[in-house]
Amino acid sequence: MGKIIGICISEKRGTEKENMGQGEFIENFGIKGDAHAGDWHRQVSLLSYDKILAFKERGAIVNDGAFGENVIVQGIDFKTLPVGTKLKCKNIVLEVTQIGKECHSHCQIYKKMGECIMPKEGVFARVIFGGKMKIGDEMEVELAL
Secondary structure, eight states, X not given: OEEEEEEEEOSSTTSOOEEOSEEEEETTTEETTXXXXXXXXXXXXXXXXXXXXXXXXXXXXXXXXXXXOSEEEETOOGGGSOTTOEEEETTEEEEEEEEOOOOSSOOHHHHHXXXXXXXXXXXXXXXXXXXXXXXXXXXXXXXXX
């Protein structure tokens, strides 16, 4: 079980996301107001708070949303979950569709630190059932069969 630490969105692609503290997840779309929402397999991105903390301990100065992540969760190691895993938060159901992503043009974090954790540690999901999520909510993992 994990705990929601941040819910981040940005109005334009290629910009750092901002922690809004809550979000409305729309079925088959993503988070209301986020530039990456739409009818595709990467509607929502998730990153482990624990991985962000470890990266900060190496000297990185990053804010919530700096990696382009939508949802920051403490207590879940997302990269260990297989595609098809369901993530549940209250009535919201997300389905993991992709683990990591290729970093085509290195971000500012990569340029400063020599690496970025989103390509290895982040996961992407689509919204199966929508609803409202806020900081402090709990997230459960239901592994794909």
